[in-house]
Amino acid sequence: MYPRSFHYHRAKSLQEAAAMLAQLGDQAKLLAGGQSLIPLMKLRFANPAHLVDLNFIAGTSYIHSEAGVGEGGYSETGVSEGGVLRFGALTRHAEIENSALAATVPILHDCAAGIADVQIRNRGTIGGSLAEADPSGDWACVLSTLSTEVRCLGASSPERVIPLSEFILDAYTSALQPDELVSEVMVKIPVKGSGGAYLAFKRSAPVYPTASAAVQLTMEGDRCTDVAIALGCVGLTAIKAKDAEAALRGQTLNDKALAAAGEAASAAAEPQDDMRGSADYKRALVGALVKRAIAIAARRAHGEQVEVSHIYA
């Protein structure tokens, strides 16, 4: 099918795009990579009267690193050796996949390289993915295991920086005001001795995962000193598996600790039945994925180079 007819606007700057949103009202939608929006429009599930295209705005697609606290008010008091990676809102998944800078945080590469297929990665953007707040979006899951903040720019309000945990409110619902957009995503670089991994089960490349697990942990010898675990596709938003984290924090990473974390993750999941799998299955699956992601994250925390790929049917 073809989308309903709509007016097309090409913004020259993010400010202008925000102003257009303010002016055109709720019938307007921003167009980034179009990989979520266009399919919905083609099925006529989304029928915006106006599209504001962000793709021709210069300087919105980049990956920068900054040592210590970045400019522009990166507000977390984190370790200064950590530094910050800054992603322009229009940075494509493929740019992140192919970036040596992003690869210094392996979980970011795992995420970018595992989204859909080449065509979709070439178009889809990190900003669009977070703004869409799809319950199955990979970025929201992965970035919630790192200290992430989202910079938002509005037509009428001053620029603000929102921690990711407060940015995604519900399925398909973000904290953005109607005239606001995402301009940048800021990710704190994990401390030395920290490693992460993102693992999903996907029926094939161009579909969202059945379930996924993101783990970022810090090791001191055999002992896990800090850990963040997030579960994807098993709830209305990515789920922070707090009990699973607690099962690992301060523990030696042995089979028992892993099993406890896996079980706690399964218990934290709130999946639904759909064509990707039954709720019970997803619950079992996500526990298994968490255990495997922990094992890979731990090896990486010890400095090992581990290549991972999602599991495909």
Next chain:
Amino acid sequence: MADEKQNGKRWVGASLPRKEESRLLRGLGKFADDIKLREMLYLRFVRSPYAHARIVSVDTSAAEALPGVACVLTGAEIAAQTQPFIEIGPGPAQNIKDYPLAVTRARYQGEPVAAVVADSAALADDAAELVQVEYEALDPVMDAEDALTDKSILHEGAATNQVWNGVWEFGDVEQAFRDAAYVVNIDRMHFHRFSSTPLENNVVIGQWDPKDEHIYYQCNNSFPSFAVQFLSSHLGVPIDRIRVQTADIGGSFGIKITSYPQMAVCALASKKAGGRPVKWVESRSEHMVSSAHGNERTFRKTRVALDRDGVITAIDSHHIDDCGAYPRYEPLGCVIWSQVFPGVYRFKNARIDFTQAVTNKCPVGPNRGYSRMQHLWFLERVVDICAHQIGIPADEMRLKNYVRPEEFPYLTPNGCIYDSGNYPKMLEVGKKLIGWDDWKAKQAAARAEGRLIGIGIGTTLDSGTNNFGQSQIVNPYAPFSGNSQGANCKLDIYGEVVVAVGSCPQGQGHETTAAQVVADVLGIHPDKITVRTGFDTERNVHTGFSGTYASQFAVSGLSAVHGAAQKLKAEMKRLAGHVLETTEDDLEFGSGEQGPEVRAKSTGKSINYWGLANIVNVNSAVLPEEMYDVTLNCRYVWRAPFKVPDKERKYGQLTLTYASQLHIAVMEVDRETFIPKILDYVAVDDCGTVINPPIVEGQVYGATAHGIGAALMESCVYDEVGNMLTSTFSDYIPITAVNMPKVKYGHVCTPSPHSYSGAKGMGEGGAAPIHTISAALQDALYASGVFIHDSFNNADSIFRVLAKKEGGQLAELVKLEKRAQANGATK
């Protein structure tokens, strides 16, 4: 002069790159959607959101009022000016009224109810939203066994949901059960519904031209000579006035055989729009909900008799086929499975009670492996589970029961003749390729660690070149029998060799293989031969069976091409003999300085093809009168040597050739994620003499991918009220490269005595991976008490059976009786 042979060998059998490759791989293929005609209109269907509903009213006024809309067509309007489509089934099935748009009732979700025609495709989409249809929901029937209770009837006229029933019985079934040492009872097995998802969806451009009252189609239907027979009687237009052309087709797998209802709507819409051409391009979601799915089949109350050695002596079973809302090409599927009645096995006694029912789902259509794969899967499950139950290793069980190499040509209990084959040899090749003993050892070690590893064998048949007389087993009044294909071979005015075939290939390489056959006849290079493929009614080559379906081109198509080339060669000989003043046996064919030529061995004088064509076409005064019948334009119709089968006994030769496949898979089910993974895979193929090895190999890989997808990923799912839950590629997951294991390819060749070249039809592949994967999973999970009773198994379904014990429990579904007398004798 030289005979342009491939290193002195024949072209047939050579690994010639495909002639069509350059065009297709560079994006220069000619597909139906590439065609844009002047004044062309675009059609969009309005579809029923209900699986079963009465159509109370259809209001088209708002849509018609939209500027740019040419017209809107409803089912009632079509019913008023056409006859319902032909029904192949007998008795009550004759009273099913099938129109291309629903008239009073919608019978599956996605059934077209109205058609909107507008200046652009986007406008047609807009207008389609404005058509107001009022529905009154009726009880949907979603399961074939439920359908047979007739509580809710789909087709009022038929007064029953049963489309067809018949019993195939051969040998002495009851005696075999009395003598059995073992009897295995299997309560229920189920072959799931899936489709083929060709890259290119259906496309039709239809024009009802008021200037000559002809209908012109450009489309990608894959069996046009069948489609025109249905269209002519439906539209009331003589068949000679319906022209169908196809060009390149982006896959069909049989699914595109049943696009004739949409073809009818395009013609009728064109007529209503004053003769402007009307184009319909199917979207992927439309394709998923309403093109055609493959047949779903349930096997109930199966009993298997075996002697004390594990040789199967009899099978008794009830098969219920679900053909969706309209039978269409069905109920041919009710007999087509019997082409492979005993599969690759020797048992002589069997009774199969076969029933087909309509349900509120998308109609089915022939789908790669059509109707035989369901039956072959059934037989493979039977053989496999019996082996497990009695405790016979999988490979030994096959060897005990296979038809033996020395028994070919093998007469099956129902009168089919298996032309050639060597199944034990294929097993040997397969075991060697996979490293059978090695895997057995690894499996034992892995099991000791608690891992779930299984090794499975699937042996199947790809029967090709149908005897259409089998339609008379379904309906004794069906006016069809035999099989034929036409081809034309000519020298054009300047001497070019041009071949035309009545097939419409979708990637099978007909341009290449046809050229190879003619190249051998004339002793010239295949590049010097132009092959016109793609169907065109006005090319006058086709017969009523022409098209591309049912694994037959290597036999029917190439036999026709060969016959036409021989005929042309004979004419060329007569003419050249006259010109060169010599006898015909003094002539040789090949290529000289002036291109392809015919030469007199005795004098060395020659005449090239231009010279021959010149005399016949533009220099005919030099042609002696006794040669006026020489046209250098030769049509040949090849006929399969079939008889009409015995309709009462359901007995006779139903197909000409039987290619065979043997696959072996090693699989592991992950204990924590339940994901089934293929660890190793072998595909051994025997399609007799191979015309072009890379083309055959390509078909084997394609069929293997298709089958793996069907076994592990692809399933058409409906909820209980008939919503199709798999209408996009987010939910229906066609197999892609990342899902494919590395396939080890093996080859065995038993030339067919039934074709001139020894080749057998191939390409469908018998859905070998479905049987093989079921067997491997069975082997992995047997010790866990699981019976692989469904042809579709993914991580979720395995989780439910293994961890939740929801269905699929061996103890509930399979019962082994050991008889005390155990006096079954080995024969």
